[in-house]
Structure formats: structure tokens, C-alpha cells
Amino acid sequence: MKVFGVGFQRTGTSSLAAALNMLGIKTLQFPKELYYNIDHDIIREYNGFTDDPIPLLYKELDKRHPNSKFIHTIRDEKSWLKSIKWLFTTGKVKFKKSFYRYGDEFNTQYFGTTDFDEELFLETYRRYNQDVSDYLANRPDDYLVLDLTQGEGFEKLCPFLDKPMPDVPFPHRNKQEGILRVYGRRFYRAACMKARALLD
Numbered sequence: 001m002k003v004f005g006v007g008f009q010r011t012g013t014s015s016l017a018a019a020l021n022m023l024g025i026k027t028l029q030f031p032k033e034l035y036y037n038i039d040h041d042i043i044r045e046y047n048g049f050t051d052d053p054i055p056l057l058y059k060e061l062d063k064r065h066p067n068s069k070f071i072h073t074i075r076d077e078k079s080w081l082k083s084i085k086w087l088f089t090t091g092k093v094k095f096k097k098s099f100y101r102y103g104d105e106f107n108t109q110y111f112g113t114t115d116f117d118e119e120l121f122l123e124t125y126r127r128y129n130q131d132v133s134d135y136l137a138n139r140p141d142d143y144l145v146l147d148l149t150q151g152e153g154f155e156k157l158c159p160f161l162d163k164p165m166p167d168v169p170f171p172h173r174n175k176q177e178g179i180l181r182v183y184g185r186r187f188y189r190a191a192c193m194k195a196r197a198l199l200d
Contacts, residue, residue, distance in 0.1 A: 002065045005050030006058045006132050007073025008125060010083040012148035013051040014173035016073055020048040023163045032102050052106045055128060069142055072132050075149045080125060081118060088116040
């Protein structure tokens with residue numbers, strides 16, 4: 001059985017990947033290889049997949065992997081807009097390497113642009129969520145909607161996946177950070193590398 005996280009970016013895809021791994025479902029977040037080859041070896045190596053580019057591929061993945069489970073992470077629009085705006089500003093600094101190598105390509109597919117546009121992004125978010133709902137709504141055994149920002153977690157996820165409840169809190173990953181903290185961490189790492197080079 002494959003498990004696909006079909007939630008849009010900034011809806012808890014990192015946290016979902018961590019939770020699936022905790023439940024014993026070997027999960028890969030950001031399986032970029034599938035974008036270029038949907039039959040890449042990672043589709044056999046892992047049983048769970050979340051984050052980009054799954055929202056671009058989930059219908060084809062459904063055809064290729066019958067009886068899969070689909071977990072649709074969502075959050076309220078105002079909160080999502082704030083988070084996606086962070087991704088396109090501070091996030092570009094935090095995830096610079098992967099953002100410019102893959103993010104721009106994926107975001108062009110989603111939004112038709114690599115620049116934040118509140119009206120366009122909200123329209124895209126709404127349309128995507130409706131499309132997923134329409135596609136999977138008649139398959140309750142295969143489709144779970146999960147809002148992590150409202151405290152939903154293992155109590156919904158475990159019965160859906162037929163897994164026992166773990167005696168630990170649901171993980172929360174990839175929280176927003178301020179730009180000063182992001183730059184400060186990068187400066188600290190660069191300084192450490194410079195110091196090591198001087199000592200060698």
C-alpha cells in the first residue's frame with residue numbers, strides 16, 4: 001500500500017511525513033525525482049510520499065498504484081496565505097538551494113509565476129483543494145482530510161491507516177522562522193566552517 005500526502009505546500013507536509021515515519025510507513029518528503037520520472041526507483045523504496053510534486057502527480061499515481069491512501073492536509077486560507085508568503089520571502093533564503101533548483105519549476109506549474117501574488121495564490125489554493133475533494137470524495141476508505149493547525153493528528157490518522165496510536169505527541173516540523181534567525185544561522189555555520197579551515 002502506498003500513502004500519498006496530497007496537501008498543498010505549507011499545509012503540514014513535513015509534519016505528516018514525520019508522523020508517517022513514526023507509524024512505520026517509510027516516507028519521503030519532497031520526492032522531486034518523481035516529477036522527472038514517475039516510475040523512479042524511490043517509488044519502490046518508500047511507501048509514503050508528501051510535499052511537492054505529489055499535488056501535480058496524484059491522479060497519475062492513483063492510476064499506477066491502486067488501493068493507495070490519500071491524506072489531504074489543509075489549513076484555513078488566511079493562515080495558509082501568511083505561510084506561503086513566508087515561503088516566497090524568508091523561505092527562499094532558508095531553502096535557497098532547493099528553492100531555486102526545484103521550487104521555481106514546481107511553483108510555475110502551480111501558479112504560473114515564481115512571485116507571490118495573494119489573489120492568484122488564493123484562487124489556486126481554493127481550486128486545488130476543490131479538485132482533490134471532487135476526485136476522491138466518493139472514496140472514504142482511501143481519502144482523509146487532516147487539519148493539523150486545528151489539533152487534528154494521530155486520532156484521525158491511525159484509524160485511517162489501521163495503525164495503533166503511538167504514546168507520543170503528533171510531530172510539528174518546518175515551522176516559520178524570522179529572517180534574522182535564518183540569516184543568523186547561516187552566518188554562524190559559515191563562521192564555523194571558516195574557523196575550521198583556519199585551524200586545519
